[in-house]
Amino acid sequence: xxxxxxxxxxxxxxxxxxxxxxxxxxxxxxxxxxxxxxxxxxxxxxxxxxxxxxxxxxxxxxxxxxxxxxxxxxxxxxxxxxxxxxxxxxxxxxxxxxxxxxxxxxxxxxxxxxxxxxxxxxxxxxxxxxxxxxxxxxxxxxxxxxxxxxxxxxxxxxxxxxxxxxxxxxxxx
Numbered sequence: 001x002x003x004x005x006x007x008x009x010x011x012x013x014x015x016x017x018x019x020x021x022x023x024x025x026x027x028x029x030x031x032x033x034x035x036x037x038x039x040x041x042x043x044x045x046x047x048x049x050x051x052x053x054x055x056x057x058x059x060x061x062x063x064x065x066x067x068x069x070x071x072x073x074x075x076x077x078x079x080x081x082x083x084x085x086x087x088x089x090x091x092x093x094x095x096x097x098x099x100x101x102x103x104x105x106x107x108x109x110x111x112x113x114x115x116x117x118x119x120x121x122x123x124x125x126x127x128x129x130x131x132x133x134x135x136x137x138x139x140x141x142x143x144x145x146x147x148x149x150x151x152x153x154x155x156x157x158x159x160x161x162x163x164x165x166x167x168x169x170x171x172x173x
Contacts, residue, residue: 007042010045035064035065070084071140074137076171088136100129106171123151126152
């Protein structure tokens with residue numbers, strides 16, 4: 001925080017569990033250290049990234065400070081992380097989806113997604129980001145291009161039809 005020149009962090013996210021299944025002693029030690037920072041007012045929200053629903057449920061059940069954010073890579077071929085999103089939605093945890101474009105090249109080429117882009121007068125990436133918003137995700141983008149940033153932010157003034165949302169939700173690569 002000294003290096004950043006701040007007194008607190010808005011959010012502090014554990015990059016991910018150190019094991020594929022469950023949580024290790026090291027994961028718990030790290031989370032407890034994060035909870036101490038939260039308790040001291042050094043961070044406002046705690047979160048976790050790269051978790052499956054089992055790991056998230058274990059963390060949620062055992063944590064004194066519940067995760068407020070989950071940040072996961074989201075693959076169409078794996079149901080857009082539906083189980084984790086549902087867990088988050090039931091507990092008011094903010095779900096942040098990343099790699100929505102780079103992890104889903106097949107979905108971006110899908111005929112149905114292109115039809116939606118044509119119908120709405122939007123780009124295919126905008127359709128995917130709008131889909132993410134409509135299913136309760138916060139869509140994260142890693143672009144450094146100013147035009148792409150402006151395009152990515154221009155998804156709040158249109159909606160996909162319910163059938164279109166379902167069609168994207170059901171896409172498989």
